[in-house]
Amino acid sequence: MYITLKLITLLALTIELICSKELPFLNAIEVPGAKVPIMRMFDNYAAHCKKEGERTLGMSSLAQIMHSLNAEALVTKMHDSLFSAIGDVEVRRLEGRWFSVVDTREVHAEECSTTEIEIIAQNVFTSTLSLITKVWNPGQTPTTNTGIGLxxxxxxxxxxxxxxxSMDKCPYVVVKTFNANPGQPYDFIVLSQPLKYPTIVLARSTDLFQEHKKQVYDFLEKNGYLSPMAALNTRLHFVNVSACDFVE
Incomplete structure (x- = not known):
């Protein structure tokens, strides 16, 4: 279900309020495995965004305005919109090599991208992952980016x-997984952010993705990722995988 432009604006302000550190649950202690309130979940998300530069007066004013609104109801709608199509994410099924087959070119200018995900620490309720991403345009030397999953x-x-x-200021969440064989590594995953922009689709195999491209496309279109309300006049880019010379 698409989120209205008005709701998108309010959700953006909600994230700003969370970042302003004016919410009462900010420093609450989390218990591993316990159900986390949705507001605290998005507070934690905002805390992992890169903080660059000082907050402007306008941003502070917006945070003060948002303090009087029903922020909890707004983030609940955002949470339901993001995660209604997904159950538990099994981290072990994320490990391995991935190819970017759909991307947001307004954020990632590179046509080609591969990502290696590896679990480096794990217990019952928590995991730490390593993300090594190589990005390039056809005919150019790849650049390596090192990321982390928590x-x-x-x-x-x-x-x-x-x-x-460098263009990703905030982390991604997994909003959809596709797999033909239960218990086996996921075939495709959709990564996005709270306002459904930017979005990335990763595939284990570009050939397999071509076979199931319509299924992925239908999900992106139906759920508001293909042309997100948060970034008008933008549309997800389907990668020209043949030009990338991916080695599978």
Missing amino acids: QMGPEPGELLLSTGH
Whole structure:
């Protein structure tokens, strides 16, 4: 279900309020495995965004305005819109090599990208992952970005994946997984951010993606990722995988 432009604006302000550190639950202690309130989940998300530069007067004013609004109801709608199509995310099924087959060119200018995900620490409720991403345009030398993944609980919104790309100021969450064989590594995953922009689709195999491209496309279109309301006049880019010379 698409989020209205008005709601998108309010949600953006909600994230700003969370970043302003004016919410009462900010320093609450989380218990591993316990159900985390949605507001605290998005507070934690905002805390993992890169803080660059000082807050402007306008940003502070917006935060003060948002303090009087029903922020909890807004982030609940955002949470439901993001995670209604996904259950638990099994971190072990994310490991391995991925190819970017759909991307947001307004954020990632490179046509080609591969990502290696590896679990470097894990227990019952938490995990730490390494993300090594190589990005390039056809005919150019790849650039390597080092990112990190943090799982802080069982909810899908508690798994944050930071790519290390200079244009990614905030982490991604997994909003959809596709797999033909239960228990086996995921075939495709959709990564996005709270306002459904930017978005990335990763695939294990570009050939397999071509076979199931319509299924992925339909999900992106139906759920508001293909042309997100948060970034008008933009549309997700389907990568020209043949030009990337991916080695699978």
